[in-house]
Amino acid sequence: xxxxxxxxxxxxxxxxxxxxxxxxxxxxxxxxxxxxxxxxxxxxxxxxxxxxxxxxxxxxxxxxxxxxxxxxxxxxxxxxxxxxxxxxxxxxxxxxxxxxxxxxxxxxxxxxxxxxxxxxxxxxxxxxxxxxxxxxxxxxxxxxxxxxxxxxxxxxxxxxxxxxxxxxxxxxxxxxxxxxxxxxxxxxxxxxxxxxxxxxxxxxxxxxxxxxxxxxxxxxxxxxxxxxxxxxxxxxxxxxxxxxxxxxxxxxxxxxxxxxxxxxxxxxxxxxxxxxxx
Amino acid sequence: xxxxxxxxxxxxxxxxxxxxxxxxxxxxxxxxxxxxxxxxxxxxxxxxxxxxxxxxxxxxxxxxxxxxxxxxxxxxxxxxxxxxxxxxxxxxxxxxxxxxxxxxxxxxxxxxxxxxxxxxxxxxxxxxxxxxxxxxxxxxxxxxxxxxxxxxxxxxxxxxxxxxxxxxxxxxxxxxxxxxxxxxxxxxxxxxxxxxxxxxxxxxxxxxxxxxxxxxxxxxxxxxxxxxxxxxxxxxxxxxxxxxxxxxxxxxxxxxxxxxxxxxxxxxxxxxxxxxxxxxxxxxxxxxxxxxxxxxxxxxxxxxxxxxxxxxxxx
Numbered sequence: 006x007x008x009x010x011x012x013x014x015x016x017x018x019x020x021x022x023x024x025x026x027x028x029x030x031x032x033x034x035x036x037x038x039x040x041x042x043x044x045x046x047x048x049x050x051x052x053x054x055x056x057x058x059x060x061x062x063x064x065x066x067x068x069x070x071x072x073x074x075x076x077x078x079x080x081x082x083x084x085x086x087x088x089x090x091x092x093x094x095x096x097x098x099x100x101x102x103x104x105x106x107x108x109x110x111x112x113x114x115x116x117x118x119x120x121x122x123x124x125x126x127x128x129x130x131x132x133x134x135x136x137x138x139x140x141x142x143x144x145x146x147x148x149x150x151x152x153x154x155x156x157x158x159x160x161x162x163x164x165x166x167x168x169x170x171x172x173x174x175x176x177x178x179x180x181x182x183x184x185x186x187x188x189x190x191x192x193x194x195x196x197x198x199x200x201x202x203x204x205x206x207x208x209x210x211x212x213x214x215x216x217x218x219x220x221x222x223x224x225x226x227x228x229x230x231x232x233x234x235x236x237x238x239x240x241x242x243x244x245x246x247x248x249x250x251x252x253x254x255x256x257x258x259x260x261x262x263x264x265x266x267x268x269x270x271x272x273x274x275x276x277x278x279x280x281x282x283x
Numbered sequence: 284x285x286x287x288x289x290x291x292x293x294x295x296x297x298x299x300x301x302x303x304x305x306x307x308x309x310x311x312x313x314x315x316x317x318x319x320x321x322x323x324x325x326x327x328x329x330x331x332x333x334x335x336x337x338x339x340x341x342x343x344x345x346x347x348x349x350x351x352x353x354x355x356x357x358x359x360x361x362x363x364x365x366x367x368x369x370x371x372x373x374x375x376x377x378x379x380x381x382x383x384x385x386x387x388x389x390x391x392x393x394x395x396x397x398x399x400x401x402x403x404x405x406x407x408x409x410x411x412x413x414x415x416x417x418x419x420x421x422x423x424x425x426x427x428x429x430x431x432x433x434x435x436x437x438x439x440x441x442x443x444x445x446x447x448x449x450x451x452x453x454x455x456x457x458x459x460x461x462x463x464x465x466x467x468x469x470x471x472x473x474x475x476x477x478x479x480x481x482x483x484x485x486x487x488x489x490x491x492x493x494x495x496x497x498x499x500x501x502x503x504x505x506x507x508x509x510x511x512x513x514x515x516x517x518x519x520x521x522x523x524x525x526x527x528x529x530x531x532x533x534x535x536x537x538x539x540x541x542x543x544x545x546x547x548x549x550x551x552x553x554x555x556x557x558x559x560x561x562x563x564x565x566x567x568x569x570x571x572x573x574x575x576x577x578x579x580x581x582x583x584x585x586x587x588x589x590x591x592x593x594x595x596x597x598x
């Protein structure tokens with residue numbers, strides 16, 4: 006386009022969101038919390054005001070015009086529902102320049118599709134975040150399209166590490182990430198609920214049990230991340246011979262817990278692949 | 284030093300074979316006895332050059348270290364029989380699952396004031412000098428006695444001292460363990476055959492795979508979980524296979540097995556402590572001194588064989 010190339014400094018970055026739903030909201034909260042981008046530099050568009058109110062409360066600017074987002078931003082996050090995206094891309098195509106960095110969060114839409122529907126010079130990246138980005142403890146993976154280079158990847162990584170773990174991967178890992186971590190968050194919620202339920206059965210009040218269950222998961226995860234030990238080793242460290250833990254683990258093994266979890270990751274990954282084909 | 288085995292079955296054979304192969308003991312310094320000369324292991328022992336006799340008393344007299352290598356229910360009969368010949372110099376080593384040191388000491392103390400008793404749990408791979416043995420020393424066994432046994436057993440594999448209360452767990456794990464491994468190997472070979480391998484090759488490869496894996500684990504600082512990960516390339520053959528194992532509850536089956544073996548060992552010990560015994564367990568033993576109250580006995584039947592009739596014989 007005719008617009009001058011905008012500064013690449015993160016603090017002077019203009020960031021736009023086409024689509025203002027839950028996932029986009031999670032990312033922007035992370036960015037703002039970490040001070041990566043001032044709220045006034047953020048512009049989000051959505052068809053209705055329903056979602057945009059929350060953005061305004063954060064200090065972001067809002068619009069109903071997708072083109073305006075593209076005109077006023079360097080980094081453009083595409084965060085629409087999958088079936089909406091093709092129409093949106095058609096709409097913004099004329100405004101997309103070689104200075105733009107287009108980052109798609111849209112589930113199931115491949116880089117190939119994105120590049121087909123955007124001008125040939127577009128720098129495209131595909132991102133798969135997960136919900137805890139909202140609390141800056143997300144797990145995100147991204148892949149680059151043909152025109153995205155090291156500079157764009159580094160910028161994206163630097164922006165997004167404000168929201169949690171952010172790694173570049175080959176595109177083929179993105180569906181796996183969905184199965185592991187995108188949906189994975191729900192498995193953890195299920196596990197937390199079941200833990201608490203067990204405690205309630207044994208006589209603990211529910212609210213307390215829930216808080217303790219969550220803290221247990223948090224603490225265990227923190228130890229995993231910080232000690233870098235193999236989970237099997239950490240598990241062994243907790244198991245006193247003949248003690249409570251090994252008795253409990255035996256129950257989990259009897260229930261083929263591990264296989265069930267593997268099945269879950271596999272099912273979600275396969276479903277992600279299937280949806281992408283549609 | 285001379286070693287004796289009361290009992291000439293699988294255990295005596297395996298240990299004798301192991302000791303002689305390791306060169307810690309010459310065959311002619313080993314004596315084994317059993318009333319049943321038809322056991323296949325008897326001819327094996329003879330071929331080795333071990334002194335075989337039908338007299339348990341002869342074994343005791345010609346041994347310094349005396350292994351009780353009979354089935355657990357037979358132990359009380361043996362102790363009753365050879366008790367008078369046990370001297371302070373003897374180190375009595377019981378390899379019987381579930382038989383406590385105190386039960387042996389109690390029995391022998393009617394004959395010898397300070398019997399040296401060591402309880403040991405080993406396993407059949409001593410035969411190829413890759414046994415797994417633990418031992419616990421009794422009241423009158425000195426540190427040197429324990430070390431002597433440890434030296435013997437270390438010549439045929441791994442050996443370490445433990446507290447007696449762990450021995451049932453060891454039975455469940457490494458005592459029975461080779462049977463779990465044989466079962467696994469049989470099944471692995473079937474898998475190989477199903478996918479087109481000749482049986483002999485399948486067995487050979489399966490065994491080598493387990494041997495190699497065990498060796499890697501023993502020589503590595505790493506957790507088996509880590510070693511497993513090292514074999515699993517993303518999306519590869521191995522991880523697909525492991526998923527099947529997990530789905531089948533493979534791990535829990537193994538935990539169940541160790542637990543079941545350990546619990547059964549304790550049950551048998553409990554039964555022994557109550558001094559009740561089934562006819563099937565004693566059929567191979569010469570029992571002219573034992574009164575049978577009924578010709579058809581079972582553990583469940585009301586009439587039981589009574590052991591430890593102390594009033595019957597004592598000199």
